[in-house]
Every structure is written in structure tokens, then in C-alpha cells.
Amino acid sequence: MNRSSTDNWPAVREASRKALPPAVLDFIEECREREHPKSALIAVLHRVQDECGHLGRDQLNAVAQLLQVPTARVYGAATFYHFFRLRPRGRFLISVCLGTACYVKGADQVNRRLMEELGVGLGETTADGLFSLETTRCLGTCGLAPVIMINDNVHGPLKPDDIPGLLERYIQRARKEEAGGKT
């Protein structure tokens, strides 16, 4: 990079590089080679969230510096799209589908039961860091309504009474993984 937008650019660049995982740095480099590098902003944010679980302040600033997009624009995009998370999430992300078919078939009861069982509200994470509860737009699996998605797995059709057993399965899985020494 031969451009120095500020006098302290080398220091800023170094600090920014420290804030991001190597895979993201490589991706940003790759994007800068292409046409319209700034258009890669959303793709970069996706990568950061994949790697780090959420978009922290330091990471957003670093993306702004390395992609040479104003920080305000980066924050603008990060807060505009529902998919981006500015706070850390739990190990298992539960997304309750809010699609029409799920709604008609009782997604709100499932949602209420989840909140009761987990003791958290929407957008919150349980104290043990295991579960985060969110809603999502239609997952497109309307034939199984009502559904929820836990990380990348879709579960449905669900009744409120299925919830405790389902959560238990994930808790067991987490325990087993810990016992197995995996993180």
C-alpha cells in the first residue's frame, strides 16, 4: 500500500491489523485488488462476524481503516442490517422464525416458552454464555412450521413442550464437547 492518508498511517495500519483475524486480513487484501474494493464492505463484515462471533468496536474501526471507508459508513452498514451483531453472542444462537406460516402455527407460544426456559428476553444471552435468543425473518422452511434455528440446524415443527428437551440436547452436547477437551 503506497498511500498514506495520515501521517501516522503505519501505526494505524499496524493497530488495525492487530484487531482482525488473519483470515479477514487476507480477504481484505484480496478485495483491494479487485474492482470496486469498497463494495466488499458487507462481505468483510460477514467474515468478521463469522470469525469473531460479533462485530466489536475495535474491529469495525479496523475495517474502516484497512478498507479506507469512513467509520461512519461502516457503523451505518453494521447497524442497518439485522444480520450483524454488535454484542457477543452465546455459544448456541437460537433464532425463532417469524415467518407467516410459523406465526399462523403458533411461533409466539414457542417463543414465549423459550424465554421462560432460558430466562432471557429477545436479543439477550444467558448468564452461562450458552444460549442467545433472537428472532429471524422467514427461514423458508414453511412446511415444518413453526421452526427455530439453533446455529445452522433447523428444528421443526415444534410445540412449546418440545423446548425443554431440545435445549437439554444442546446443553448435553456442550458438556460432552467440554469433556472432550474441545472448545
Add this chain to the structure above:
Amino acid sequence: MNPIKSKKVNDFYEALLRDLIRPDEAAFRQDRIRIQVGSATCELAAGAGEVLDELKKHIAASERDDIVVREVGCTGRCSREPLLGVVIPGRMPVTYEKADRELVHRVFIEHVQGGRPLYENMLDGPGRQISRREVLFCRSRRCLRPDGAGWERDFRDMLDRSGISREEIDILSASCFGACRGEAATDASTILVRPDKVLYRIRNRSDLEEIIESHLRRGEVVERLRWKLPPLNRSFFDLYGDVAFFNRQSRVSLRNSGVLDPESLAEYVNFRGFRALAVALGGGDPLWVIDQVSRARLRGRGGAGYPTGQKWIDTREPAAENRYIVCNADEGDPGAFMNRSMLESDPFNIVEGMIIGGFAIGAKKGFFYIRAEYPLAIARIQKAIDICREKRLLGKNIMDSGFDFEIEIRLGAGAFVCGEETALIHSIEGERGQPRIRPPYPSERGLWGEPTAINNVETLAGVTGIINYGCDWFRSLGTDKSGGTKVFALAGTIRHTGLVEVPLGTTLKEIVFEIGGGMPEGSEFKAVQTGGPAGGCLPLELIDLPVDYDSLNRAGTIMGSGGMIVLGQNDCMVDIAKYYLSFSQDESCGKCSPCREGTTRMLEILEKISAGRGTRREIENLERLAKLVKKSSLCGLGRAAPNPVLSTLTHFRDEYLAHVDDKRCPAGRCTGLLRYSVDPESCVGCGLCARDCPAACISGEKRRPHEIDQERCIKCGRCLEVCRFQAVKVS
């Protein structure tokens, strides 16, 4: 079929066929038993992974090498998934529903090894006895005789007289097989004989006689009447022709879904994949491609129905350095999932459609804009792109034609408004996805200021069929103004949920009651909601409405992307309007005030009405505001957001009035209008409800009947749940 004109391109295509289709490879061998399992998101969620696993174990244990397991896309038969198909050479293919480990075990032992199908587990079963052969009659209007009748009845009579047992032959009717291609409209009819995969064109009774005597009695195919060219969707009927849900559909865009392995280029090419691209590039004339699409009367399947050919001309005409084509796969409408299914089940078809579109408008680059919520669709499209690049179906000098084209995927990030084309452009450019005023339209100034054609997934899915089989065939499938078929996602209170592809102009009644199987036991039809949050509701009076862009608009709703939610007597129309409006309100991008403020205020009024605090005056205000928002919003989201409210007000005003005047929800759905009370006869005064009540509004002495303070009750229903003596009543 349209020919491939250039020798160079034709040579490339022939070489591709030779390279990919090796008749001795397991996937293409007809002498093997094939077992098929679905592998789309919905199938996997229903447990297809376990089914596959179990199947592989059984095959390994049996040590048989004549059985091939195939992962195929999704047929769109959601509520019965996972589906398990068993195809034994020379026998009728059988599809099982709701497969699990136990069913796999039984199917493998009894059907695959023992040759006895399990009738009680067949799709839409319990299935009838399977006869040795099935004869399917095309019942599309082009295949009827000039007098308007079909050949089916003659055939039944003749078969009865022939003395062949009716148990040997089953007679079914199905939709268009795609053999007629529109030419010579009523001069011949098509019939398909399963499982022999033989398609006949018949013109008179003696043709039928010959088929009965020769093919059905002696098993000798009548070559004279045989239709030689493989038609578009016969493979689909070969597999699923016995299922009523499927054989009443016309599978064009979904022809390969559930038939082939979505990750195999060889299988796609085997079903005439990339032949359309060879025809387009071999002809070398982009205007010919556009002309075909225009004459096919293909209209945008994203909802607005703009003629696709015209859009491509609009994009082609302005002088520009670069042009782009974008596939809009930001399928945000709640309740619509046909795009996901197509991307997951037949990705090569969409990629091929986009390359042809790019060639037509003179673009060098195309983008897929896909929702981040569809990880499997993204992976499959990426894989398809990579394979195409490797086989020189993408990149430089595609198919030796001199045409260069590249495709890149861009992900959405959960913003419904990005389905709007100008918002989508901003999102691809890396900005907040907010729309801007049109004109200029994207066809003039789109991505980075260059002309851009934005087409829906399903629009591009239609292109290959048109180029291969001709515009006349495609046009003749639909109505005068809109050609072809449309896929609907049928869900809600209905017996068969899933994807339904029918010619435009099919009536609502056929879709809901014939293909969808009507209402489940105990439910009564109230309305169909089409077009998602931008659409409206159609009541029972409009059940005979032919479904196309124009008729739906006249009825106060829209085609939209094709979501179709069936509502029964237990669904409250005020609640449905509120649901859609809360969606639009939440997804409003906030740029223009009519949409941002208007939807918020409308939602407030609806919430008041459903809580029993509404007045007639407020219904009037709601209506006035709805019309205002519709007129003055910046983009399609705001302009369409009031539709669910306006259409329910038109067709179901009495329900609104019941909420307002009598404080009653006729469907019993609006919890705010419920009244919880304690029956003093059954209450033993245990105090459990009082302890659990979050509003602390239940009081009473121990061992004495308790009482609920109606003023303070928040109608959460907790007391009803905890009472062990059924003493809490709800009205």
C-alpha cells in the same frame, strides 16, 4: 428444439457431453436400483441426513453393488419430508414420505430386497396397489381434442373391451409434459406410459388401439407413435407421476428439482443442461435471445411482472462501458421459499439462465445477491460457479464462442428492503440498503452508475426452457399477457403444504383445493393471502379467480414472489393484517417519512383494535392513512405495506367491526379480547394461580374460590396453564 448454429460451439458442447456423461458410471446406469434422498435445507431439517446415513449402512451390510444412492434436490413437498424414492429397473418408481431410520430399514428389507413396496408409507398414502403400468394423459388445454374432451374416456372403454385386467394398468391424468411446444395446438395429444418412460403422440382411436394391443398387452413399444425428443419435464413425471400433488402441476422451473443431484454438472448436462447456452452463444445474436424471451411473454417473477425481454432491451440500449446482470435472490417475503428451493435443487439452471441473460444484454459480469439466511443455497451456487469456471462455461471465451462472462456472489445481511432494486444496488455497492427515487431506472443507471438488469431467480429459471424449446411453447402455457408457469409456496391452514408450479391463469380453486388438497379436517376456508406483506387477502367469493399478474391486481392484491398462505376460520383477519404490518413497519428503512411514520401509526391503531380499545373512528383513520402511505411512499415497500390492511378492510370489514363494536374476536385469536375467569364450582382455592400471576391480579382466601380482577388482567393465560382443576375458563 432450437438448433446450435455455430460449429465451434456445437463441437464444444458435444465434447462436454462426451466428457461428462459416461454411460458406464453408476449415476447413469439404468440397470441399477436407485434410491433417492432429498438434500435441501427443509429435507435436512426433517431428518434426511439420518436417512442417508442409515441407507448407506444397509447397503454396505447387504454387500450389494447394484444399488446406487443419490442425493437429489427438493421436490417442494415440504410437509411430508424427508422423501425417499426407490427406483427399481422395469418397476414403477415408489416415493415414501416422512422417512426415518426405522422406515429405511423396512423399505430396504421388504421393498429393495424383497420386491414388496410398503403401501402404507407411500407419499400421500396409504397408496393403492401399484399396477404394472401406468398411463398418464395430458390434460392441458392444448392436448385436448377439438371438441374439448380428452382421450381418457375412450381409452378406458377400449381397455375394458380389450380384456386386459384393469389391475395391470392404472389410468391417471397429469399436466403438460412439455412435448407439444405450442405448435399444432390441438392436432395431437400426449400420453406417458410409466415405468417404461415412453411418450406417445396420439391423434385418433386407432392409435390408442395400437398402443393397447402392442405396448400394454405384448410389451412392444409402438415406435411409429413415439415422441422421440425428450421433453422438458418428463423426467419429473417418470419419478413422481403417480402423486396427485405433483401430476396436476406443470413443472418447468422446477423440472429438475428432486430429479437430479444438484451438485453434479454431469447430471444437469444429461438433462439437456447448458444446451440452451450453446444455442444462444452458437447463434451469436443477442437480439435473437431477447426476441425469444419477449415473444415467450416472460414477465418478472419477483412480483411486479415487468416484461423481461423489455427489461433486457432497456439495459442493452444505453451507451455504456460496462453492463451488469444481477440475480435477485433476496427472497425476503415471509412464507415464500421457491427461490431457495431452486437455488438448492437446480443451481446450474439459474447460473445458465444468468449467463444467457448476460449475453443478451451485453454484460461481462453478473452478481448473485443471496440472503445470508440461506447458507446451503449460497454454497450450492458457489459450487456451481466453480465447476462452470473449470469447464469453461464461465470465464473467458465461453464454449469457444468468444463471449467472456464472470459471476460473483454477494450476500444480503437481513434487510427485507434490499429486495427493492435500487436498495439492492446500494447493498451490493457496500452501502446501507436504502432505495432511491426512480427514474433513472437501474436499466439506465444501476450498479456503479452503469446499466443493470435485475432479474428474479425464477425469471432466470424460465430462460433455459424458452431457448431450448422455443418461445411459442412457453407462451402457450400461460395467459394472453403472461406466458409460462409460476411457482407458488402453499402454506398455512392447508392439507398439502409445499411448492406448486402451475401455468399462469390457473384458478385459485385448483391450486388450493385440487393440488393443495383443501382444508385439513375441522377447518373451514376463509381466505388466501397472496404476495406476502405487500399483498392482500382473497375471500371465498374470489375462489374461481384465474391467478395471473393482472387479475390479482384487480382483486386488490399482488402476485408478489408467490407466497400463498391459506387461512381458516381460526385465523383472525385483523391479526393477520397486524402481523404483516408489523413486518413492514420493522423493515421500513426509515428514509421516507410516509413509510417510516405511517406504518408505525397504522400499527398502533391495529394494536388498539386487537386489544379491544379501538373505535369506528379509528377504522376510518386507518383506512385514510393506509391510502396516504400507499400514494406517497418512496419505494415499493411503503407503497405496498398498506395492502394487507386495505384488502382485509374491503373483504372482512365485519371482523374489524366485531373487534371495535362488540369487543370480540370472532376467530378467538386476539388474546387481548379474551376474558379469563375462575369457575367458583371447580376452584378449590389452592392459590397456585395467584402465586404465578405476573400481574398479581388474582385474589382469594385459602380453600375458597379465587377471583380475577379483569381491570388489571394482562391476559397472559398463565393461570389457565397452571390450574390443575380446570377451574380457569376463557371466553
